[in-house]
Amino acid sequence: MQDSPPGLTASHELRLPKDFDPSTRVILRATGLGWRVRARVAGAEVGTDVGGTRPIVIDLTGKLAPGPNTLTLQIEASRGETSAYTYSVPGRGHVLVRGETWLEFSGPRHIDDLNVVYDKGRLYALARVSGAEGEAVQFRVVRDGRVLAPLGADTVVDGVARVAAAWHGPLWTLGGSAEPFLEYLVATLPDGTSRQLRFGARSAARQERGLALNGEPTYLGVQRHTPGRVDMRGDLATAAAVYAASGLNAFELHGAPFGHTLLDAADELGFPAVLTPRCDGRRRDDGVIEPNAAWAEFIAEGNARMVAEWDDHPSVVLWNLEANEEPGFPELYSAFRGTTAPFVDQRESAGYGDLTYDRIRAGRPLTPFIGELAFHLGATGTDLVERLAPLLKKHRTFGIGLTLPHVLHSRGGDVTPTYAAEYSSALAPELAALKVPRLGTGLRRGIGSVQVQVRRGDAPGAGAVVILRAPGHPPVAAAADADGTALLSLDYAGPATVEIWDSEGEKVAPTPVTMEPGYFVGGRWEARTTSVVLGE
Structure with missing residues (x-):
């Protein structure tokens, strides 16, 4: 019998009302939790799943009873099953506990998912429903208990109901605003079953040259962001102030976000997010990944979960799939072909590091999106910006955006506070001269x-x-x-x-x-x- 890998165990006693129906649908969901998670109720294992790069989903239907229930999660350490280049993947022998965990209760009729898209003055809302075929779903937009817009109703056909209606409310915008701009889409079945989704009316679309947010051409000046370990919300707010002072207008998360808290904070700040799901490539932390059907299925399912969980956040304006498929690898990223936010694949995105500078000098073409620049540091932060300037000027004329060197959010190495300050103050006028849209500083609710x-x-x-x-x-x-x-x-x-x-x-x-x-x-x-x- 093989020994269990080291890990962590957490228990919680949940008290359910005495009239609780044990057949109630109960789903355990978690983000930023991994590697393998085993769920137990009263000591008996009731489900298992693998997290890290993807949300955990474990069905607890029929496993809970009225009164006290002891729910235990055993989090097993990674054995190096996939690449550890991504910060949401624990390294060999480690576990990841940085996200959010919750239980989702619903009756025999339930609304599994909501999505809403804004495009050219109209909202397009969709609900995926189980157990209510042929019934009507009522859609409305709610703010502070007041219905801002009754969007209408639609009958569930093949598990889906959808409506479209004109939208005259506020739009999601870059930067500050004194006006509340995030609302809730609420979908309700005839028996009162309902679900809500917090959203902002925004559209992100690829253009022949660059990206458009709500129809406005927008070049993304991006900084990779590593979430704080304790206060992700406060950490992002602090970092956003530094990014904004540097002239940057977006941030990149490399790997699955650790929870809704981080993206919700980005929504409230009007701060666009670029999501880079992972870097799988051919290597992992203990050698080479050989493509096989089981591995490909695992990655593809994780992609689908990530899209379902985070694609409808108004802050997500681009999926960056750079370095995710190499020659000879199977097609793994079909889940992103139907996303609300546009995506760039490995042919359109690359993190060149110093090679980008060589490409400019050689007159070679650049990709529409450039991620993960890792230029060698100059003697000063100003020197680094001077070296980046030719790249910025050339790429701004046609590109979607680029992720600048990881200087402003580094926690060690050669980047001192003085160096970061020099870099920030030199970068801001360069981006302003290129008319890169800036984050505002207004009141945010x-x-x-x-x-x-x-x-x-x-x-x-x-x-x-x-x-x-x-x-x-x-x-x-x-x-x-x-x-x-x-x-x-x-x-x-x-x-x-x-x-x-x-x-x-x-x-x-x-x-x-x-x-x-x-x-x-x-x-x-x-x-x-x-x-x-x-x-x-």
């Missing part, structure tokens, strides 16, 4: 939160289910942690209620709260958290 402290007498109410209800929105739920604390978030301002289920499965009377949105102002987030103490 973000999510608000309700923090609930659950007490069982003098003890914390660990595991209690807490539900937030706001007008016009599906309920938002969370389980209290070991300290009896639950945090529920929603982009909403106005009156709401919170309620809990006690240890016997009875609902405690709803408590009214007033939610306020958070704001990004002066280079940092001003959080708005409403606190309430509830007793069982």
Whole structure:
């Protein structure tokens, strides 16, 4: 019997109401968690999946019961199954625990997915539905409990309902704005089953020369971003201020995003994201990957999950597939051919490093998108910018954008704070002279939160289910942690209620709260958290 690889184990007691139907569809989802994850309920294994570069999905339907349920996740270390070039892949012998984990509950009728696309003044909304063939799905756009636009209804045919309607609301834009510009698309079935998607009305499209955001030609000056290990949201806000001061207007995430928090923060900042799924290539951390059917199926399924999870975020304006297929490899990236955001494949994108400079001098053609520049540092940050200037001037005339050297977000090596400051101050006027669109600095509205402290007498109410209800929105739920604390978030301002289920499965009377949105102002987030103490 082979020994289990080293890893981590985490357990949580979840208390479900006494009238909970065990046949309720329950899906465990997680991002930034891997490598292999095994789920157990009351000690018995109920499912397994592999994460890291892709979201975890484990079906727990029929595995939970009314009352207390001990859910345990065993996270096994990587054995070097795929490339470790990507930061969302743990290296051999390591695990990755940096994202978000949640349970998704739904009845026999459920809305599996929502998507919305803005194009030329119209919204195109789509819902994928199970168990409700022939029934009508109602679509509407909601803001602070108010219906901004009733988009209409459509009948579910072959599991899909879709509508199209004119949109006269605000558009997703680069940079700051004093006007809220993110709304919720809400889809509802006749029995009240609903699902919501936070979105911004934006379109991203390839043009003959470059990229267009909402029809406006937009050149992307990109900086690769490595998310913070503790506060991804605050870390991005801090980095965005530096990027904006440098004249940059977008950031690149290399590998699967670690969760919705990061892209939601990008949405609120009006900060475009370029997603580079991975660099598989022919090498991995312990040798050479030999293409085979099982490996190809694993990668292709992961791509499809990434597209389903993140493609409809308004911040995602480009998928960069550079260095993802080499000669002799099977076709792995068909999932990106139907994405909302455009993509560039390995023929249109390349990270040349210093070879790019040689190509310019030799008069050789450049690709539409250039990623992962790794120029050798000059004596000063100004020297590096002077070396980059010919590339910027040439590529700006026809390209989509380029990811500049990883100087502003490096955490060591030869990049000192003084060097980064010199680079930033020299880069800004170069990009401005080339009319690269800049990020704005206006007021940005973000999510608000309700923090609930659950007490069982003098003890914390660990595991209690807490539900937030706001007008016009599906309920938002969370389980209290070991300290009896639950945090529920929603982009909403106005009156709401919170309620809990006690240890016997009875609902405690709803408590009214007033939610306020958070704001990004002066280079940092001003959080708005409403606190309430509830007793069982």
